[in-house]
Amino acid sequence: MFKTPSSTPPSGPTPQRGAAYDPANPPKGSLEGLVTGFAKALVGGSRRRPGLVLLMGLLLMALSGWAIATRLGISTDTNAMLSPDLPFERNHARFLEAFPELGGDLIVVVDGQTPALVARASDRLVTGLRAQKALFENAIDIAGLPFFRREGLLYLPEKELERLSVTLTRAQPFIAGLWADPSLRGLANVMELALGHGGEALAQAGEGNGAFTLAPVLDAMAEVTAATARGESARMAWSSVLGASQATGRPTRRFILVKPILDHASLAPAAKAISAIREIIEAGNLTPAHGVTVRITGSAALAQEELTSVRTGMDLAGIVTLTLVSVLLAIGLGSGRLIVGTFCTLVAGLLVTAGFATLAVGTLNLISVAFAVLFIGLSVDFGIHFGLRYREGRDNGLENDQALDQAAQGVGAPLFLAALCAAISFLAFLPTDYLGLAQLGLISGVGMFIAFLANLTLLPALLTVLPAKARTTFRHRDRAGSSLAQFPRRHPRGVLLVAALLALAALVPASATRFDFDPLNLRDPHGEAMATLLDVMGDPGIDPYSIDVLAPNLKEAARLTTALEALPEVKGVASLPALVPEDQDDKLLLIEDLAFVLGPSLSLKPLPPPSSAELSAARDRLARTLALAAGSSDKPAPPGTLADAAGRFAAALASMPADTALLDALDARLMDGLTDQLALFRDGLNATGVTEDDIPPALRSRYLSESGAARLEVFPRADLRNQAALEAFVAAVRKVAPEATGAPVLILEAGKTVMGAFLQAGVIGLALVIALLYLVLRSVRVVVLVLAPVALTGLFTLAGSALIGQAFNFANVIVLPLLVGLGVSGGIHVVGRERQEHDAVEALDSSTPRAVVFSALTTIGSFGSIALSSHPGTASMGVLLTLSIFLGLLCTLGILPALLAYWPTRYAFLKADSKAERS
Numbered sequence: 059m060f061k062t063p064s065s066t067p068p069s070g071p072t073p074q075r076g077a078a079y080d081p082a083n084p085p086k087g088s089l090e091g092l093v094t095g096f097a098k099a100l101v102g103g104s105r106r107r108p109g110l111v112l113l114m115g116l117l118l119m120a121l122s123g124w125a126i127a128t129r130l131g132i133s134t135d136t137n138a139m140l141s142p143d144l145p146f147e148r149n150h151a152r153f154l155e156a157f158p159e160l161g162g163d164l165i166v167v168v169d170g171q172t173p174a175l176v177a178r179a180s181d182r183l184v185t186g187l188r189a190q191k192a193l194f195e196n197a198i199d200i201a202g203l204p205f206f207r208r209e210g211l212l213y214l215p216e217k218e219l220e221r222l223s224v225t226l227t228r229a230q231p232f233i234a235g236l237w238a239d240p241s242l243r244g245l246a247n248v249m250e251l252a253l254g255h256g257g258e259a260l261a262q263a264g265e266g267n268g269a270f271t272l273a274p275v276l277d278a279m280a281e282v283t284a285a286t287a288r289g290e291s292a293r294m295a296w297s298s299v300l301g302a303s304q305a306t307g308r309p310t311r312r313f314i315l316v317k318p319i320l321d322h323a324s325l326a327p328a329a330k331a332i333s334a335i336r337e338i339i340e341a342g343n344l345t346p347a348h349g350v351t352v353r354i355t356g357s358a359a360l361a362q363e364e365l366t367s368v369r370t371g372m373d374l375a376g377i378v379t380l381t382l383v384s385v386l387l388a389i390g391l392g393s394g395r396l397i398v399g400t401f402c403t404l405v406a407g408l409l410v411t412a413g414f415a416t417l418a419v420g421t422l423n424l425i426s427v428a429f430a431v432l433f434i435g436l437s438v439d440f441g442i443h444f445g446l447r448y449r450e451g452r453d454n455g456l457e458n459d460q461a462l463d464q465a466a467q468g469v470g471a472p473l474f475l476a477a478l479c480a481a482i483s484f485l486a487f488l489p490t491d492y493l494g495l496a497q498l499g500l501i502s503g504v505g506m507f508i509a510f511l512a513n514l515t516l517l518p519a520l521l522t523v524l525p526a527k528a529r530t531t532f533r534h535r536d537r538a539g540s541s542l543a544q545f546p547r548r549h550p551r552g553v554l555l556v557a558a559l560l561a562l563a564a565l566v567p568a569s570a571t572r573f574d575f576d577p578l579n580l581r582d583p584h585g586e587a588m589a590t591l592l593d594v595m596g597d598p599g600i601d602p603y604s605i606d607v608l609a610p611n612l613k614e615a616a617r618l619t620t621a622l623e624a625l626p627e628v629k630g631v632a633s634l635p636a637l638v639p640e641d642q643d644d645k646l647l648l649i650e651d652l653a654f655v656l657g658p659s660l661s662l663k664p665l666p667p668p669s670s671a672e673l674s675a676a677r678d679r680l681a682r683t684l685a686l687a688a689g690s691s692d693k694p695a696p697p698g699t700l701a702d703a704a705g706r707f708a709a710a711l712a713s714m715p716a717d718t719a720l721l722d723a724l725d726a727r728l729m730d731g732l733t734d735q736l737a738l739f740r741d742g743l744n745a746t747g748v749t750e751d752d753i754p755p756a757l758r759s760r761y762l763s764e765s766g767a768a769r770l771e772v773f774p775r776a777d778l779r780n781q782a783a784l785e786a787f788v789a790a791v792r793k794v795a796p797e798a799t800g801a802p803v804l805i806l807e808a809g810k811t812v813m814g815a816f817l818q819a820g821v822i823g824l825a826l827v828i829a830l831l832y833l834v835l836r837s838v839r840v841v842v843l844v845l846a847p848v849a850l851t852g853l854f855t856l857a858g859s860a861l862i863g864q865a866f867n868f869a870n871v872i873v874l875p876l877l878v879g880l881g882v883s884g885g886i887h888v889v890g891r892e893r894q895e896h897d898a899v900e901a902l903d904s905s906t907p908r909a910v911v912f913s914a915l916t917t918i919g920s921f922g923s924i925a926l927s928s929h930p931g932t933a934s935m936g937v938l939l940t941l942s943i944f945l946g947l948l949c950t951l952g953i954l955p956a957l958l959a960y961w962p963t964r965y966a967f968l969k970a971d972s973k974a975e976r977s
Contacts, residue, residue: 090835093470094467094471097467097469098467101466101515102466103515104518104519105459108520108522111519112520115512118409118413125416126413129416130422131421131422133421133423139494144811146804152608153608159195159196159317159760160606162358163357164316164318164331164354165313165316165359166197166313167590167594168311168312169311171291171349172295172730173297173731174296175348175349176312183314183342184198193318193331193334195317197314197315197317198314198316200313200757201312202312205752205754205757207742208741208742209639209742210738210742210745211743212649213639216641216645221301223652225270226270228270231252233660234662237660238662239665239668240733241667241676241729242676242724245728250679250683253272253686272700273700273703274299276706277706278295281710282727284710286727287710287714287715291349291727293349294728296732297309319331328358339352353586354586355586355588355594362587363581363585367581367927379434379920382916383434386915386916386919387400387401390912391449391912392529393445393449393527395521395526396521399517399524403437403513407433407508407512407513407516414504415429418501419501429501429502433505433509434920435916436917438913440473443906444469444514445517446905446906446908447464447465447906448521453528455528458525471834475886476887477506477509478830479880480506481502481503481506482826483823483827483880484506485500486820486822488500492812492816546954546959550960551960554957557850557952557953560854565857568860574866576779580931580934582928584928601774603787603801604771604800605798605801606771606772606798606800607795607799609770610766610767612634612766612768615634615635622772622794625791626775628774629775631772631773632771633761633768633769634758635750637748637758637761639748642747649742649745656743670718677711685708687700687704688708689701772791784802808868813871820874827878828845831886840893843889843961846885847881847946847953848946851877852942869932870937881942884913884954888910910947914943914946918939922936922939922943
């Protein structure tokens with residue numbers, strides 16, 4: 059009733075046109091025969107002693123589980139990914155040895171409505187951070203250093219200092235009145251004096267040269283008053299009103315440089331430090347509702363955010379993978395017992411592989427942790443091929459033992475060959491300088507042998523205890539893969555012509571494939587750390603693409619600075635000498651003149667705060683004074699004039715309800731930060747001049763090491779997110795300083811190293827796979843047939859990545875070398891079945907195409923699910939893996955059958971010759 063494929067060679071002598079031996083039953087002396095015999099022995103022993111095999115499997119799982127729980131660690135230190143012996147890594151190590159405080163930092167970015175709010179928030183954060191010695195080595199608010207309070211005016215450009223001097227001199231009466239009484243009461247007194255005695259002249263004098271005028275001040279006060287009346291939060295920005303500039307950046311933004319103590323043994327090295335910062339933020343009400351926004355970025359925060367993104371994506375991928383693989387196995391295997399056996403084998407193999415990883419490396423890195431995903435996808439493939447060949451035997455009427463033996467006979471050698479090819483592709487990473495990937499290669503390479511052994515021992519033992527039932531309604535012809543494969547077999551010329559045309563067409567987009575060297579593009583741009591970094595990159599002194607140059611001393615640093623600043627690619631160079639202000643003598647004279655005018659006013663002792671009654675009376679007086687200044691004309695005053703501003707301020711005061719609490723809030727908001735800003739001016743009037751020795755240690759240590767080595771921080775002129783600009787910047791700086799380091803150098807050199815590692819591994823893997831295939835298959839033609847789909851898959855993958863706009867990067871480039879080892883699997887099974895059956899028709903009507911289809915689909919389910927990750931690097935890896943596996947399936951079952959029909963293996967002649975002899 060059922061057609062049973064022959065598993066033995068046809069009777070009679072070996073035909074002369076055929077091979078020296080029949081692949082359906084290879085001689086024991088041949089390598090293929092040895093592998094097949096080994097596979098049969100494993101399966102036969104497992105089915106004869108299933109209890110012992112299952113007991114040994116449970117024991118290995120238990121030991122592996124104990125080792126994993128007690129010995130296996132994970133290191134998140136990305137600095138250990140590449141060989142420390144690489145020249146650029148040695149340069150970077152020397153730099154960090156000289157300046158250890160510059161690595162693994164956090165940057166706390168404080169933004170606020172006013173400079174006063176920002177200053178208070180920064181002080182609170184720094185105080186809180188320095189109190190937690192167990193989590194932070196240091197926390198520095200450079201803009202808030204006492205040094206800059208005293209010498210800050212010297213860092214302004216001379217013309218800016220002249221403008222400020224003129225403004226403050228004109229504002230002296232205004233400043234004196236509010237310093238003595240910083241309240242609505244003092245403001246009413248000042249306005250009565252100013253607007254009652256030449257206020258218009260005070261408002262208009264000096265226009266066009268930046269001198270102080272009252273109109274903008276009253277405009278700002280009107281806006282704050284109107285917002286307060288509406289119940290909104292608004293405050294006076296006195297630094298802007300008084301024309302103040304901040305030498306260290308924006309007045310309403312500060313950067314706190316934090317050195318956390320990282321725990322690299324944890325999956326979240328900076329988690330405790332970041333949590334502590336957030337607790338300080340919450341406890342201090344440093345929130346937008348209180349006029350302050352605090353964000354965290356820096357290398358440690360970026361790494362932490364990336365780990366969280368990857369882990370979250372992997373968790374989702376795990377759920378999706380489990381669901382998809384379960385559904386596909388249910389459809390593909392068609393037997394509950396077979397599904398259970400395959401899953402149990404998968405779990406056992408994964409545990410044992412993880413146990414091996416514990417013994418071999420002890421500590422996983424951020425790349426080698428991916429061995430689990432790779433193992434799941436590949437081990438399931440082995441189980442599907444063995445299970446479907448076993449299922450085929452059961453459905454063809456064989457007893458359970460016979461079906462297991464036939465499966466071992468049929469897929470033992472192809473499975474071993476596929477496992478060995480995959481292992482070679484992984485192990486080819488061992489000699490490279492990419493240590494992170496070498497570790498993954500070792501674990502995954504050995505894992506392939508574990509998967510092979512598990513599927514030929516544990517799975518047969520499980521199927522002996524829980525045998526799959528034969529399907530009585532089964533039809534031998536398997537539509538799942540044969541329909542796809544039979545069409546190209548029937549129309550080989552047309553299919554091969556189309557394939558050739560597609561290959562030629564793919565050459566154009568494939569040549570446009572690019573590699574994205576920038577690791578920032580692998581991060582989620584919507585995460586706080588990355589979004590904050592992108593936001594602050596334009597601020598002075600904040601550029602993640604600056605290059606660091608280490609000079610042996612300050613004299614050499616001066617020479618290098620001159621040479622670097624002459625480069626057109628360089629925007630500027632920060633160094634210890636650059637921290638000394640220029641033109642100090644002229645600036646000190648300006649400050650001395652300003653101190654003569656402003657100093658006495660800022661030496662008075664302020665009056666006590668007014669009472670509620672005094673505030674109410676002051677508001678009424680101020681409103682009357684402003685109304686008089688606005689005039690009584692029905693015609694609106696021109697915008698920007700004193701009359702217009704006074705009228706708006708008066709109207710805002712009139713709109714306020716008679717509420718004591720609201721009036722207190724208005725007084726606080728109008729005067730908020732005034733005293734702080736005036737005190738900053740007062741301290742700045744005491745400037746004495748700056749030398750290199752005067753630079754505070756917190757800042758000095760960032761540019762001069764204890765040994766006397768000097769750091770030069772070189773900033774680019776162009777946007778280095780453009781790779782061509784990055785390469786040009788690095789090349790230009792290295793001509794002056796060959797041992798330069800920093801992010802651009804590391805990005806460029808790491809990219810070259812990684813690409814070199816993949817190229818090296820690809821060449822080694824391809825050479826070894828070709829040699830292995832020839833040694834086992836003993837035919838150049840068969841080797842070509844197996845590798846042809848792989849070559850086409852690689853070409854189409856390159857073209858497809860370019861067409862969808864997906865660049866290769868540090869995360870997804872692993873797809874290319876894996877194509878060699880993993881891509882041959884389908885071809886090995888299809889060609890191997892054709893050799894065993896001696897007929898492509900029989901081979902394509904068997905369970906093999908179905909196994910290839912569902913192996914590919916389960917692999918897509920395993921790898922493709924990570925495309926759902928929010929982490930761009932991980933998602934891109936999922937996209938390209940899915941694309942390459944899908945294209946590999948089409949090439950294996952769409953083009954390989956046409957090749958077999960047009961250029962069959964010589965073993966295909968055995969069947970025809972045997973029939974002729976028997977007739």
